Amino acid sequence: MTKVLMKGNEALGEAAIRANCRNYFAYPITPQTEIAEYMVRRLPEVGGHFVQAESELGAVNMVYGAAAVGERVFTSSSSPGVALMSEAISYLAGSQLPAVLINIVRGGPGLGGILPAQSDYFMATKAGGHGDFRLLVLAPAGVQEAADLVMDAFDLADKYRNPVMIIGDGMIGQMMEPVEFREYNTPEGIDRSYANTGAKDRPPTIVKSLFLDPQQLENNNLELLAKYRLMEQHEIRxxxxxxxxxxxxxxxxxxxxxxxxxxxxxxxxxxxxxxxxxxxxxxxxxxxxxxxxxxxxxxxxxxxxxxxxxxxxxxxxxxxxxxxxxxxxxxxxxxxxxxxxxxxxxxxxx
Amino acid sequence: MPDDAIIKNLSRRALIITGAYGSGKTEVAVNLAVYLKQFHESQSIIDLDIVNPYFRSREAVEFLEAAGVEVVVPRGEQFFAELPIILPEVRGHLSDPQRHVVVDVGGDDVGARVLRSLQGAINTEETEFIFILNVLRPFTSTVQGASRVMKEIEQAAGMRITALAANAHLMDETDASVLAGGYEITSQLAAKSGLPFLFMTVERQVAAEISPTDYDVPLLQIHRLMRPPWQEPNVQYGKARGRIQI
CATH class of the missing domain: 3.40.50.920 (Rossmann fold)
Structure with a gap:
């Protein structure tokens, strides 16, 4: 594979395709709209699905739906758009669903501006939504690393059944660098037993984050906590x-x-x-x-x-x-x- | 061919620079405007990029103005916006027979659409509509891919592309073989489309690796201005950039 010259946003999208992700749902916002523009061209070539949602809320709930049926899926947005998604991000974590989220950060708070910033660190690492959960958060420092980390992000999301966020400032989306996509093979033995794929000849699966019995809810929280402890042992980079x-x-x-x-x-x-x-x-x-x-x-x-x-x-x-x-x-x-x-x-x- | 041969290929008054998204139109437009200023009393550049949020020719305002090029670009807070702003001066510069203009339009059909609204001001006989091609970009690495993008641009702009220029590069990893690959595909595209191949760009550090006689098209030596901040110790990103020596 030879090098090509790509914008960070394009490389993020291409890397997702190479990681065998065929589902992307999003709503445009500067400075990451090129991801959607790229996916519009590329996904039909590989038999994938892109829906431009009516809003970030729609997009992230489509992500939830695709993840619930056992599909690899991702969405992307920029700061205010990711903030809108936070409710469903919490639902993804609570329901233990794998998904990849990309935040190409712009200056805030509020509508802020369209130029690069790193002011979503709190949102990514501590306040991605309500409840006791964590996102695994990856921060690339170049277009090549961004492409590599997207591929890893899908594997990590599946490994932990937890949403993984790629966070980059606006520049990483907009700048161009030579990039080479590595050979990628989906890991074998990914457990999809949670997925809602039809209950013919087997008991139904239930994907949910609602646990009215307090003991069941605490058990779910402890399961999540155990995953975060494992991440701390194995995934620090x-x-x-x-x-x-x-x-x-x-x-x-x-x-x-x-x-x-x-x-x-x-x-x-x-x-x-x-x-x-x-x-x-x-x-x-x-x-x-x-x-x-x-x-x-x-x-x-x-x-x-x-x-x-x-x-x-x-x-x-x-x-x-x-x-x-x-x-x-x-x-x-x-x-x-x-x-x-x-x-x-x-x-x-x- | 030596680079002073380029001016012979650029006799028209208005040069509209188009190309696929990320093909390097802005770098070419800025460098061309500075090059052409040597020959023209009145040379301006119009930033009509309403697609890209960063890395636009407006980032090089001070540099262009220091070279004597008049820059037509939104000022004030709108400088930072990616809004479809067309200043009233744009029509004036395009239709003034005394002025030489370089127009930097946004990439792809989406960026070229803005030209439709300016058709009354564009005199096609005085205008060269130049397609810039970087064959290292994902959708224009083949003659077929480039032809498709050209067709989409022509439909959106309501104008026929009249000439080609090669801008093959891989940023700092550009070498002679990258240029050779760009020349090859652009020549094939010229043969297929019947359009003239006006020039190819070469960065100064790569220029040393090749001889002007290697190619039968003129070389435009360029300086890449849209560089990331860690390569520019003194340039403040987020402000108009200008302390760059060509």
């Missing part, structure tokens, strides 16, 4: 870059912001400073242990985000008071420059 002993500063940053930080870090390290970065790839489960260990090797720690400070709270929990955790962020769609990050890091180094 992160990248360490220039992490060494006796660092002046450890940066914690994810997604595109981490890539900008790396440009600044390269420059500083060439000048003889010692700056490293831990880039969480899974935002839940969060790489707390790796951050704790790396922080112990640095004089100072800073979290850098395109928000007023969201992931920084998890970084502080991870560091457990061993270091004070500083923060730097921009919002509104303003993406910090490498020069701006360099200035912030130099202030800490001095």
């Amino acid at each position: 992160f990248e360490e870059y220039a992490v060494t002993d006796k660092m002046d500063v450890l940066v914690v940053s994810y997604g595109m912001m981490a890539r900008i930080c790396k440009t600044a870090i390269d420059e500083l390290n060439q000048e003889g400073h010692r700056v490293g970065i831990v880039r969480p790839i899974t935002l839940f489960p969060f790489p707390s242990s790796a951050i704790y260990k790396a922080a112990a090797r640095a004089r100072k720690v800073i979290a850098i985000e395109m928000s007023t400070g969201q992931m920084v709270e998890d970084v502080r929990l991870a560091v457990r008071g061993r270091r004070a955790v500083q923060f730097y962020g921009r919002t509104g769609g303003i993406v910090p420059t490498p020069a701006e990050i360099r200035q912030q890091l130099l202030k800490l180094i001095k």
Whole structure:
């Protein structure tokens, strides 16, 4: 397979097709509408189904329906649209249904703007909807990684029967990079025994999140909790870059912001400073242990985000008071420059 | 051929740049406008991209203005919108016989549809409607795919495409073989459609790998302006960009 030049949004859609997903339901919103435009062209070529829903509510409930009958399915939206979906996302988790959700984040709150932001960290990792549940959240830092993670997302959703979210700032949707799609084979032995596929010659299956008996509801919550503990044991992903002993500063940053930080870090390290970065790839489960260990090797720690400070709270929990955790962020769609990050890091180094 | 041969191929007053979504129309339009300014007293560029939310020619306003190119683009808060705004100046620039204009329209048939509303202002005899082709993009990697997109654009725009240009690239991974592949497919498309192949683009760092005599079409040396922020230490994304040296 040779490389092609793709927009992040197109690569997300193509990767879903390569992961043998044939169902996509969505409602357009900038900056991720190219996913729908791409799927409109491509899904008919592979015998798939795309419905442009009347709203995000319709789209995500179609996702619920397709997941309930045992189909691979995904939807995509941007911040305000994902917020609208949160009720059904909670239902998906409560009913233990696999699905992939893509959030290409724009500046908020409210209608906000259409430029890139990372201000949906809370929504993705802590407040994806009501009730006791978690999404497994993957945060790519480039078009290639986005394509790779979409394929993994479908497998992880099936493995845990839980919704998986891919979160990227608007830039990851809009930017173009060369991308190569890896060979993909659907894992064998996916358990579809939960699916509503007709009850001929077998007892009916029931997909539901309603448990009126409190003990049954607690049991369901404990089942979910057990899955999240397993995710914490097996699914944590992160990248360490220039992490060494006796660092002046450890940066914690994810997604595109981490890539900008790396440009600044390269420059500083060439000048003889010692700056490293831990880039969480899974935002839940969060790489707390790796951050704790790396922080112990640095004089100072800073979290850098395109928000007023969201992931920084998890970084502080991870560091457990061993270091004070500083923060730097921009919002509104303003993406910090490498020069701006360099200035912030130099202030800490001095 | 040397790149000063391009001007001979671009004698018409208005150059409307079209192509498949993501084919690099904006990069080509911005670079062409700057190149053409050397030859024309009055050179403007019109950003008619109402499809793309980011990476539009309006991002290069300061750079273009520093080169003496007049930029017709929504200002103020609308600068950041992806709204179908057509400024009154657009008609003026298109129909003024004293002005040379480059028009950057949005990709695919969806982006080209805006041209329908400007038909009264477009004098077809003075206009070149140029299809930009990057064969590394998913829907235009073959002559058949490119022909389909051309037909869709022509139907939406209500105008016939009059010329072709190759813009084969893979961002920083572009090499001589990428250019050769682009030349090959674009030549085949030219033969099939009967349209002239005006020029092919080459980035400066790749230009060193090839000889101008390798190809029988002129080369337009370009500088890619729409770069991601980690490659531009000093450029503030989310503001009009301009501190880029060509």
